[in-house]
Amino acid sequence: MDLELRHLKTVRAIADAGSLTKAATALGLPQPALSAQLKRIERTLGGPLFDRGRHGVRLTALGELVLERARVLLPAVRELQEDAVRLARTRDGAAGPAxxxxxxxxxxxxxxxxxxxxxxxxxxxxxxxxxxxxxxxxxxxxxxxxxxxxxxxxxxxxxxxxxxxxxxxxxxxxxxxxxxxxxxxxxxxxxxxxxxxxxxxxxxxxxxxxxxxxxxxxxxxxxxxxxxxxxxxxxxxxxxxxxxxxxxxxxxxxxxxxxxxxxxxxxxxxxxxxxxxxxxxxxxxxxxxxxxxxxxxxxxxxxxxxxxxxxxxxxxxxxxxxxxxx
Structure with a gap:
C-alpha cells in the first residue's frame, strides 16, 4: 500500500482526538474500520505510530515524525488545491454555458x-x-x-x-x-x-x-x-x-x-x-x-x-x- 494524503489525515485526526473512539466519531467511521486502517498505515510505515492505553493513545517516536510532516504537508496541499481552483474559476468564469x-x-x-x-x-x-x-x-x-x-x-x-x-x-x-x-x-x-x-x-x-x-x-x-x-x-x-x-x-x-x-x-x-x-x-x-x-x-x-x-x-x-x- 502506498501512503496517501488521507492516511496522513487519519493520523492527524487520531493524534488530535487522543483516542481511536473519538477519532472514529470525528471521521464518521466505525471504530473497527479506523483500527484496521491504522494497522495498514503502520505496516506501510514500518512500525507503530501510537501506543494504546486505557486512557487513549500516545504518539511513538515514529508517530511524532509522521505527525510533524503531516502538519506541514496537509495545509500545503490544501493551499495548492485552493489556488488551483481559484485560477480555474478565474479562467472559466468569464464566459461559456452554465x-x-x-x-x-x-x-x-x-x-x-x-x-x-x-x-x-x-x-x-x-x-x-x-x-x-x-x-x-x-x-x-x-x-x-x-x-x-x-x-x-x-x-x-x-x-x-x-x-x-x-x-x-x-x-x-x-x-x-x-x-x-x-x-x-x-x-x-x-x-x-x-x-x-x-x-x-x-x-x-x-x-x-x-x-x-x-x-x-x-x-x-x-x-x-x-x-x-x-x-x-x-x-x-x-x-x-x-x-x-x-x-x-x-x-x-x-x-x-x-x-x-x-x-x-x-x-x-x-x-x-x-x-x-x-x-x-x-x-x-x-x-x-x-x-x-x-x-x-x-x-x-x-x-x-x-x-x-x-x-x-x-x-x-x-x-x-x-x-x-x-
Whole structure:
C-alpha cells in the first residue's frame, strides 16, 4: 500500500482526538474500520505510530515524525488545491454555458431539483453526485469538483465549510416518524416520542449531530433508544414495513406503499435543507435561480405528502423558505 494524503489525515485526526473512539466519531467511521486502517498505515510505515492505553493513545517516536510532516504537508496541499481552483474559476468564469454539477445527500429533493434545473436551463449539462457525508459533498464544492451542494443540517447546526461557501436555506422540515401501515399508532394524526420508547429505530447515516440530537430528544421524553439501525433508505423502508423498526424521516418523504408518516408531538427534531456554492465560482452567477428552483422543488415535495400539508397549516415556521437571495 502506498501512503496517501488521507492516511496522513487519519493520523492527524487520531493524534488530535487522543483516542481511536473519538477519532472514529470525528471521521464518521466505525471504530473497527479506523483500527484496521491504522494497522495498514503502520505496516506501510514500518512500525507503530501510537501506543494504546486505557486512557487513549500516545504518539511513538515514529508517530511524532509522521505527525510533524503531516502538519506541514496537509495545509500545503490544501493551499495548492485552493489556488488551483481559484485560477480555474478565474479562467472559466468569464464566459461559456452554465453547467450544474449538483451534489446531495440522500433525500427526496435532489431529483426534484435536477428536474427543475433541466427544465429551466435546457441544453445546459446537469450531473449529480451523492454521498451520505455532508462534509464530502461540501468539500467537493470547495475544491471546484461540484457547483452546488444540496444538504441538510439538524436544527440550527451550521453546515460544513460555513465560512468558505455561500449558503441559502431551501426549507425547514420537522422530522416525522415512519411506521408500517398496520402499526397500532398508524391511525394517529400525531405521535408522542415517548409512545415509541420500546421501538427500535431506523435512519440513514450522516456526519452531523442528528444522531446525538435524536438521543437527547429521547432522553427528554424519558427513555433511551433501544437500537438504531443506520442504513440506506431502501433498508430503512424495509425494516419499517416488516415491523422491525420505526423510521426517522424528513416530512417531505414521499408517500410509499405499506407505510405512513406521522408528525412527532411538539416537533422535537427538525431539519434545514440548504443549498451551498463557492462565492468565487461561476455557479455564483446562477445561484439565485438555483436557490429559487430548489425551494420550488421543496414545495412540490411537501405538497405530495397530505399529512405534511395539513401539519403545515398550523406551523407557519416550517416549509419552503420564501425569500430568494439577490
Amino acid at each position: 453547467r450544474f454539477r449538483l451534489g446531495g445527500t440522500h433525500g427526496p429533493l435532489l431529483g426534484g431539483l435536477v428536474d427543475r434545473i433541466a427544465t429551466v436551463f435546457p441544453g445546459h449539462p446537469v450531473s449529480t453526485a451523492t454521498s451520505w457525508s455532508e462534509r464530502e459533498i461540501t468539500g467537493a464544492v470547495r475544491q471546484g469538483r461540484l457547483d452546488y451542494a444540496l444538504i441538510g443540517t439538524c436544527g440550527e447546526a451550521p453546515p460544513p465549510d460555513a465560512g468558505r461557501l455561500a449558503w441559502a436555506e431551501v426549507g425547514r422540515d420537522p422530522v416525522f416518524v415512519m411506521l408500517a401501515e398496520n402499526h397500532p399508532l398508524a391511525g394517529r394524526t400525531e405521535i408522542g416520542l415517548a409512545e415509541l420508547a420500546a421501538a427500535s429505530w431506523a435512519d440513514v447515516p450522516g456526519d452531523g449531530c442528528f444522531a446525538d440530537c435524536f438521543t437527547a430528544a429521547c432522553v427528554r421524553a424519558g427513555f433511551s433508544p433501544v437500537t438504531v439501525f443506520e442504513t440506506d433508505i431502501a433498508a430503512c423502508v424495509h425494516l419499517v414495513r416488516v415491523g422491525r423498526a420505526a423510521g426517522l424521516c424528513r416530512a417531505t418523504f414521499p408517500p410509499t406503499p405499506g407505510l405512513v408518516t406521522r408528525p412527532l408531538a411538539g416537533a422535537p427534531l427538525h431539519w434545514r435543507h440548504l443549498l451551498g456554492w463557492h462565492p468565487e465560482s461561476p455557479a455564483a452567477r446562477t445561484a439565485p435561480r438555483a436557490v429559487a428552483e430548489a425551494r420550488l422543488a421543496h414545495a412540490e415535495a411537501a405538497q405530495l405528502n397530505a399529512d405534511y400539508r395539513r401539519w403545515l397549516r398550523g406551523h407557519p415556521g416550517f416549509g419552503p423558505a420564501l425569500t430568494v437571495p439577490a
